[in-house]
Every structure is written in structure tokens, then in C-alpha cells.
Amino acid sequence: MTATDVAREATAPGPMAPRPYRVVARRQDTHDTATLDLIPLYGEQTRWRSGQFMMLYAFGVGEIAVSISGGALPGEPLRHTIRDVGAVSHALVTSRVGDVIGVRGPFGTSWDAMDAVGGDLMFIAGGIGLAPLRPSILEAVRRRGEFRHVILLYGSRPGEGFLFTDEIEDWERNHGFTVRQGVRAGLAEMTSREEFDPLRTLTLACGPDIMMEVAAKTLVGKGVPGEKVRLSMERSMHCGIGLCGHCQLREAFLCVDGPVFSYDQLVPLLATEEL
Known part of the structure; x- marks a missing residue:
């Protein structure tokens, strides 16, 4: 699936269809960990609760579950902090500003x-x-x-x-x-x-x-x-x-x-x- 394919399915029903998000900022936190700030290419920012996770999709590589690390206030980008431990996480961690990745979710329970x-x-x-x-x-x-x-x-x-x-x-x-x-x-x-x-x-x-x-x-x-x-x-x-x-x-x-x-x-x- 390409970024164009995801864009076509952005409004498709069901939780298995990823939405395209653009990387708007990237910060290297440690030697193997980076934080990505994401905004949707189409539609409104996803609403979520602290403790939940997203499925992040690196095109041509695969997807992994990553907990949300920020972006709760209106207008803030969705934030994920990712450690480089495998093929998918490596592709995500090495993303550059302007790249597009797929996002599904949010899923799971919250901290309350x-x-x-x-x-x-x-x-x-x-x-x-x-x-x-x-x-x-x-x-x-x-x-x-x-x-x-x-x-x-x-x-x-x-x-x-x-x-x-x-x-x-x-x-x-x-x-x-x-x-x-x-x-x-x-x-x-x-x-x-x-x-x-x-x-x-x-x-x-x-x-x-x-x-x-x-x-x-x-x-x-x-x-x-x-x-x-x-x-x-x-x-x-x-x-x-x-x-x-x-x-x-x-x-x-x-x-x-x-x-x-x-x-x-x-x-x-x-x-x-x-x-």
C-alpha cells in the first residue's frame, strides 16, 4: 500500500484503515530513540486518552503498536516516542520532516x-x-x-x-x-x-x-x-x-x-x- 492508496481510504469505515499523517517535527531523544510529531493530511486530529496507543504504519515495511506520548491539547500534533528495535521501528525512527506514515487508532484503555x-x-x-x-x-x-x-x-x-x-x-x-x-x-x-x-x-x-x-x-x-x-x-x-x-x-x-x-x-x- 502506498501513501496515495492510504489517502484514498482515509475516510473508509472501520478501524483497520490507516489515515495518512505527515511528520511535521522530529527530535532525537537518545542514540536509538526519536520523537515524531504528526498531523493528519485530511480531516481533524484524532481524539485520544492518555495511556492509549496507535498502530503506526511505515509504507512498504509494516506497522507496530506505539503508545501516544503527547498532543492532547487542541491544535497540537500527535506525538509518538519510538525506540529503534526492529525493521518497522527503524523505518519510523529514521523518518524525516515531510514524510507520510499511516496511523490507526486510538486503541486500548487509559490511565485515568x-x-x-x-x-x-x-x-x-x-x-x-x-x-x-x-x-x-x-x-x-x-x-x-x-x-x-x-x-x-x-x-x-x-x-x-x-x-x-x-x-x-x-x-x-x-x-x-x-x-x-x-x-x-x-x-x-x-x-x-x-x-x-x-x-x-x-x-x-x-x-x-x-x-x-x-x-x-x-x-x-x-x-x-x-x-x-x-x-x-x-x-x-x-x-x-x-x-x-x-x-x-x-x-x-x-x-x-x-x-x-x-x-x-x-x-x-x-x-x-x-x-
């Missing part, structure tokens, strides 16, 4: 970070896991006065680098965020020693599975209710609408029932080995 209004809001990110959290963090910035404490715990592998470093400094200096950064292995320790009110804390976590598991168990052990620990799960999502089965986790489909789950929802899904 505003459930923490009046209490403490904690973000836990590992590596590129900060990107799916960023829209909720920016919402917390805009509504900072509605939260008691906002905490960001962010870990990264040595040599991997940190995302949005200029923004993190602003969140801490100008918006009263408590920020802790370190190597990924130290996230559990940071979680265990941070001060917060367990019964009034909502935690949003995204990163490697083992990181999220350790952090979730630590938080629940400190008294945070399991339904208030939300994790973003990732598997190979091919269709986005629960038909292909690639992202099935027992009876759940991560593209439809997730990617955001509460810890209480995940425990039974992970308790029994899949056949």
Missing part, C-alpha cells in the same frame, strides 16, 4: 490519572516507559493544585539515557514534583523509601515487566490498594481490536482490555501458566 485528585499521584517509569506516562504527567502539571504530592521515579539502564530531561527539570523546579532518577535496578528501592499516603495514592507504572512487578508488590506491601496500582502491559499487538490473538493473555486481550490494567486485574491473569 485524575482519579488521584485530592491525594498523591506517583509515576514509575523504566526507560522508554516514560513516554506513555508523559500525557498524564503533563495533565498533572496543568492541574498541579489538585494533588497533594506528585512523585516521579524514573530508572534507565546504564548508557541508555533519559527521555525528556529538560521537561523533568521543569516538573521538579517549577511544579513541585518530587523526582528520583537512577539505574533501573534501583526503582524498587526508590519506591520503598519514598514518602506518600498509601490509602490516598494512585500509581501509574510503565516499563519492563519485572520492574513493574517488583514496584507493584512493594507498593501493595506498603498498603496501596491493588486497584490503585495501574500498569501498562505490552505484547505483540497486530490488529488493535482483539481479533488476531497475538496479544492474548489468558482470557484478556491487551489491545482491548488493556494495555492499562490494575494490579488486582493482572494477578489472576498471571497466576496460572498459559498453555
Whole structure:
């Protein structure tokens, strides 16, 4: 399928038809990660919720699921932060301003970070896991006065680098965020020693599975209710609408029932080995 073919199908019904989007800005975040700003060639900007993902299509290569990392306000471009780990992601990361890619979505569930209004809001990110959290963090910035404490715990592998470093400094200096950064292995320790009110804390976590598991168990052990620990799960999502089965986790489909789950929802899904 070419960009012209996509343009012809831009108004076609159904979630499987990608819309053509133009790259209007590109930023190199780390040695293998870049952020693309996208606007639609035709029609209005897609409406979405923080935590959802899009299927991004590189013409002649294929498509992958990528979480949305920004563009929530009217007039803002859709933003995706992509790590170069395969053929499709490489084609997307090396896109240039003016290039056209296909976009399907949005798909999946959201963080619903505003459930923490009046209490403490904690973000836990590992590596590129900060990107799916960023829209909720920016919402917390805009509504900072509605939260008691906002905490960001962010870990990264040595040599991997940190995302949005200029923004993190602003969140801490100008918006009263408590920020802790370190190597990924130290996230559990940071979680265990941070001060917060367990019964009034909502935690949003995204990163490697083992990181999220350790952090979730630590938080629940400190008294945070399991339904208030939300994790973003990732598997190979091919269709986005629960038909292909690639992202099935027992009876759940991560593209439809997730990617955001509460810890209480995940425990039974992970308790029994899949056949």
C-alpha cells in the first residue's frame, strides 16, 4: 500500500484503515530513540486518552503498536516516542520532516490519572516507559493544585539515557514534583523509601515487566490498594481490536482490555501458566 492508496481510504469505515499523517517535527531523544510529531493530511486530529496507543504504519515495511506520548491539547500534533528495535521501528525512527506514515487508532484503555485528585499521584517509569506516562504527567502539571504530592521515579539502564530531561527539570523546579532518577535496578528501592499516603495514592507504572512487578508488590506491601496500582502491559499487538490473538493473555486481550490494567486485574491473569 502506498501513501496515495492510504489517502484514498482515509475516510473508509472501520478501524483497520490507516489515515495518512505527515511528520511535521522530529527530535532525537537518545542514540536509538526519536520523537515524531504528526498531523493528519485530511480531516481533524484524532481524539485520544492518555495511556492509549496507535498502530503506526511505515509504507512498504509494516506497522507496530506505539503508545501516544503527547498532543492532547487542541491544535497540537500527535506525538509518538519510538525506540529503534526492529525493521518497522527503524523505518519510523529514521523518518524525516515531510514524510507520510499511516496511523490507526486510538486503541486500548487509559490511565485515568485524575482519579488521584485530592491525594498523591506517583509515576514509575523504566526507560522508554516514560513516554506513555508523559500525557498524564503533563495533565498533572496543568492541574498541579489538585494533588497533594506528585512523585516521579524514573530508572534507565546504564548508557541508555533519559527521555525528556529538560521537561523533568521543569516538573521538579517549577511544579513541585518530587523526582528520583537512577539505574533501573534501583526503582524498587526508590519506591520503598519514598514518602506518600498509601490509602490516598494512585500509581501509574510503565516499563519492563519485572520492574513493574517488583514496584507493584512493594507498593501493595506498603498498603496501596491493588486497584490503585495501574500498569501498562505490552505484547505483540497486530490488529488493535482483539481479533488476531497475538496479544492474548489468558482470557484478556491487551489491545482491548488493556494495555492499562490494575494490579488486582493482572494477578489472576498471571497466576496460572498459559498453555
